[in-house]
Amino acid sequence: MSKPDHHHDGRAGTRSRELFAAASKVIPGGVNSPVRAFKSVGGDPPFVRRANGCRIWTEDGAELIDYVGTWGPAILGHAHPEVVEAVQRAARDGLSFGAPTAAEVEIAELLCEMVPSLRGGMVRLCNSGTEATMSALRVARGFTGRDKIIKMDGAYHGHADVLLVAPGSGAATLGIPGSAGVPELVVVDTLVAAWNDIGAVQALIEQQGEAIAAIIIEPVVGNMGCVPPRPGYLQALRELTERAGIVLIFDEVMTGFRLARGGAQELYGITPDLTTLGKIIGGGMPVGAYGGRRDIMERVAPVGNVYQAGTLSGNPVAVAAGLATLRILERERPWPELDRRAQRLCDGLAERASKHALPWTGTRVGSMFTGFFQHGEVWNYEDAKRSDTRLFGAYFREMLAAGIYLAPSQFEAGFLSIAHDDAAIASTLDAADRAMAAVAAAR
Numbered sequence: 001m002s003k004p005d006h007h008h009d010g011r012a013g014t015r016s017r018e019l020f021a022a023a024s025k026v027i028p029g030g031v032n033s034p035v036r037a038f039k040s041v042g043g044d045p046p047f048v049r050r051a052n053g054c055r056i057w058t059e060d061g062a063e064l065i066d067y068v069g070t071w072g073p074a075i076l077g078h079a080h081p082e083v084v085e086a087v088q089r090a091a092r093d094g095l096s097f098g099a100p101t102a103a104e105v106e107i108a109e110l111l112c113e114m115v116p117s118l119r120g121g122m123v124r125l126c127n128s129g130t131e132a133t134m135s136a137l138r139v140a141r142g143f144t145g146r147d148k149i150i151k152m153d154g155a156y157h158g159h160a161d162v163l164l165v166a167p168g169s170g171a172a173t174l175g176i177p178g179s180a181g182v183p184e185l186v187v188v189d190t191l192v193a194a195w196n197d198i199g200a201v202q203a204l205i206e207q208q209g210e211a212i213a214a215i216i217i218e219p220v221v222g223n224m225g226c227v228p229p230r231p232g233y234l235q236a237l238r239e240l241t242e243r244a245g246i247v248l249i250f251d252e253v254m255t256g257f258r259l260a261r262g263g264a265q266e267l268y269g270i271t272p273d274l275t276t277l278g279k280i281i282g283g284g285m286p287v288g289a290y291g292g293r294r295d296i297m298e299r300v301a302p303v304g305n306v307y308q309a310g311t312l313s314g315n316p317v318a319v320a321a322g323l324a325t326l327r328i329l330e331r332e333r334p335w336p337e338l339d340r341r342a343q344r345l346c347d348g349l350a351e352r353a354s355k356h357a358l359p360w361t362g363t364r365v366g367s368m369f370t371g372f373f374q375h376g377e378v379w380n381y382e383d384a385k386r387s388d389t390r391l392f393g394a395y396f397r398e399m400l401a402a403g404i405y406l407a408p409s410q411f412e413a414g415f416l417s418i419a420h421d422d423a424a425i426a427s428t429l430d431a432a433d434r435a436m437a438a439v440a441a442a443r
């Protein structure tokens with residue numbers, strides 16, 4: 001190879017462009033999940049060769065500081081040695097049995113200890129966040145004998161048919177209202193309310209509360225960019241659902257183990273009936289889980305009559321990665337430190353945006369954050385959509401050229417890991433200063 005060992009321009013070079021062209025012939029859009037295709041920011045995506053700590057290396061030889069964190073799971077940084085070793089050890093003993101294992105009991109017990117709504121309750125493992133939310137809704141419907149559900153405009157809960165209504169980020173970025181291929185009949189029972197508008201939920205419950213099985217929310221929304229709950233909102237939802245016999249589901253696929261040991265429900269002190277988990281729970285491997293109140297979870301087969309299954313559910317290699325990750329989090333309790341570092345990063349970004357007279361509204365909860373290119377406050381999806389996505393695209397491309405790998409959409413959250421040290425944050429802020437100067441100059 002004639003290329004230098006590494007450089008920091010992360011834009012797709014010859015090798016990535018060749019791979020993307022080849023990929024596009026055999027994979028729809030060249031990617032296995034839509035947002036990876038860079039449609040909303042322009043340019044071809046760099047292909048990733050490997051990752052370690054807070055850095056990724058592209059097929060073009062660029063070394064980048066990563067704020068995607070594989071879309072949330074990489075809270076320990078990439079390729080944490082203890083996690084990698086646990087995976088290798090598990091793999092040597094067989095990749096899958098489709099039979100019960102001791103590790104499944106261990107992770108279930110740990111989850112029921114860490115997550116408040118699982119205490120004294122039960123949990124079922126599956127393979128993805130999508131499976132977790134789909135299954136939690138099925139159980140809620142089976143338990144209540146009701147059909148309707150409420151979700152929030154712009155919130156994303158995976159790609160199950162019933163939840164592909166007003167689904168935010170990926171689909172929002174593509175300008176697809178929901179999705180083709182989802183029959184109207186499948187989503188007639190999916191009601192949508194604006195995030196942070198308790199009046200809207202109250203009205204729906206007054207009109208049809210007797211028919212509503214569940215309300216599913218991202219307790220801190222990550223999929224329209226990071227949009228926290230307004231003070232008192234989660235409490236009000238808890239009270240309304242309790243009174244109406246509606247199952248409150250916190251989709252903590254993104255926030256679980258990220259915002260606190262027990263997720264957003266611990267941070268805000270509100271306990272839902274059911275919780276869905278994913279991302280960090282698999283430490284980079286495909287794992288999802290749903291659990292909560294014992295009386296509800298006892299409706300799941302083979303105890304109850306709500307069917308849900310999976311050939312690879314509780315997979316020993318995936319569970320080994322998840323267990324190792326959760327144990328490290330238990331030991332290191334990194335949340336206050338993550339919060340401190342993320343605050344420094346976000347304060348620094350806001351300062352530089354102001355210096356270069358760019359519109360910027362920063363949102364952040366712990367190590368989840370977004371910089372919206374606008375001046376207004378962002379409390380729901382309508383607010384988020386007022387952002388200047390053209391400016392975001394320019395900023396994204398400048399940052400990539402400067403060695404910083406951000407999520408390729410204005411409507412995604414950024415993530416910090418424990419591997420993002422002070423030096424990485426300082427480099428990021430230097431890059432942002434140059435990137436914002438360039439964006440401002442080209443306005």
Ligand SMILES: *Cc1c(COP(=O)(O)O)cnc(C)c1O
Nearest residue numbers: 128129130156157158251253254
């Ligand atoms: C990522 C995500 C999902 C979907 O998880 P997959 O593993 O991608 O299926 C569901 N809910 C939330 C809140 C998520 O962030």
